[in-house]
Each structure stands twice: as C-alpha cells, then as structure tokens.
Amino acid sequence: MQYEERKFNIPDLAGISKKSVEEHLGLYAGYVKNFNTISTKLVEYAADTEKNAHALSELIRRKSFEFDGMRLHEYYFEQFEGGAKALDESSALGEAFKKEYHGYFVEYFKAIASMRGPGWAMLYYDPVGKQFQAGFVGEQHQGHFVTLPIVLALDVWEHAFLLDYGALGKGKYIEAFFNNLNWSVIEKRFANILAKQ
Ligand SMILES: [Fe+2]
Numbered sequence: 001m002q003y004e005e006r007k008f009n010i011p012d013l014a015g016i017s018k019k020s021v022e023e024h025l026g027l028y029a030g031y032v033k034n035f036n037t038i039s040t041k042l043v044e045y046a047a048d049t050e051k052n053a054h055a056l057s058e059l060i061r062r063k064s065f066e067f068d069g070m071r072l073h074e075y076y077f078e079q080f081e082g083g084a085k086a087l088d089e090s091s092a093l094g095e096a097f098k099k100e101y102h103g104y105f106v107e108y109f110k111a112i113a114s115m116r117g118p119g120w121a122m123l124y125y126d127p128v129g130k131q132f133q134a135g136f137v138g139e140q141h142q143g144h145f146v147t148l149p150i151v152l153a154l155d156v157w158e159h160a161f162l163l164d165y166g167a168l169g170k171g172k173y174i175e176a177f178f179n180n181l182n183w184s185v186i187e188k189r190f191a192n193i194l195a196k197q
Contacts, residue, residue, distance in 0.1 A: 120154060
C-alpha cells in the first residue's frame with residue numbers, strides 16, 4: 001500500500017510565514033514519497049535477500065526515519081488547523097495537566113523543545129501508568145516511548161524556523177508555535193486516548 005500525502009487547512013500564522021509553511025509541507029511530502037519508494041524497493045529486494053543483503057539492510061535502517069518523519073509532520077501540521085485556540089482549563093486535558101504539572105507544563109515543554117540537536121519535543125500519555133511522558137526524539141525516530149499515543153508534537157528541526165528566524169531563532173519559533181497552537185486539537189487527541197482505555 002502506498003501512503004498518500006495529507007492536505008492541511010492551515011490558516012495564516014503569526015510569526016511563521018506562509019513561505020516557511022509551504023517549504024515545510026514540501027519536506028513532509030518528501031517523507032511520504034521516500035517511504036513509499038523504500039517500501040517498493042524492499043519488496044523487490046525481498047525476492048533475493050542474499051544478493052540484496054547490503055541494500056536491504058540500509059533501507060531497513062532508513063525506513064523508520066522516513067515513516068516517523070511522515071507521521072510526526074501529520075501530527076504537527078494538524079495542530080494549526082482551525083487557528084489558535086487557548087487550552088480549556090476545565091477539559092480533561094486541562095485537569096490532567098493541573099494534576100501532573102501544577103501549571104508548569106508549557107514552560108517545561110518549551111525547555112525540552114529548546115534542547116540542542118535536530119528533533120522533536122514530544123508529549124505522550126501512558127494509559128497504563130496513567131501519566132504523561134514528555135521527551136525529546138532525536139531526528140524523528142530515536143527515543144520514542146514505545147506504544148504510547150502522541151498528545152503533542154513540536155518539530156524543532158532547523159528547517160522549521162531557519163527561514164523566519166535564522167539559525168539562532170529556535171526560541172522565538174517555539175513561542176510562535178504556542179501562539180498559533182489550536183489546543184482543542186490536543187484536547188481531542190487526549191479525550192480519544194482516554195476513551196480507548
Ligand atoms: Fe519538519
């Protein structure tokens with residue numbers, strides 16, 4: 001099965017230019033295309049694993065890089081759809097944040113997002129431990145919390161902010177991300193996770 005590029009309805013963002021969003025969407029499309037190409041090649045290589053051993057192992061190593069790049073960008077871009085909306089403090093997410101983070105979640109998450117290196121600041125929820133897990137994923141495939149559903153995904157690769165803010169502009173970009181975030185998307189994700197328990 002070939003994956004299809006998703007289309008997003010992203011409004012004008014404050015502090016993240018249209019040009020930057022367009023180029024970023026182009027990178028996303030590249031991940032979809034590359035993942036499909038790898039999948040097709042692997043079917044070919046599987047016909048003779050001995051002969052294709054080196055090529056096969058190289059593609060297998062790249063496979064999750066491309067897949068996670070595809071999927072994480074889908075989580076990322078849909079967070080802007082519908083326009084900026086503040087967190088509803090009385091929602092299940094708002095209440096869970098209060099219980100676990102006592103009001104410091106956003107500052108904590110910004111600190112994670114400010115870490116050096118290309119990657120993603122991530123928030124997951126663990127239905128088993130009944131708690132959030134916030135972390136940093138290197139590139140897009142290193143350091144995920146296995147099986148945990150994603151609540152929030154913030155791309156902090158340079159390509160996300162270089163055009164608007166330059167190489168030293170990650171902090172300003174992180175502020176812009178939160179200024180444009182539609183928290184109702186995040187609330188819905190969290191409600192869906194709780195509903196599946
Ligand atoms: Fe990205």
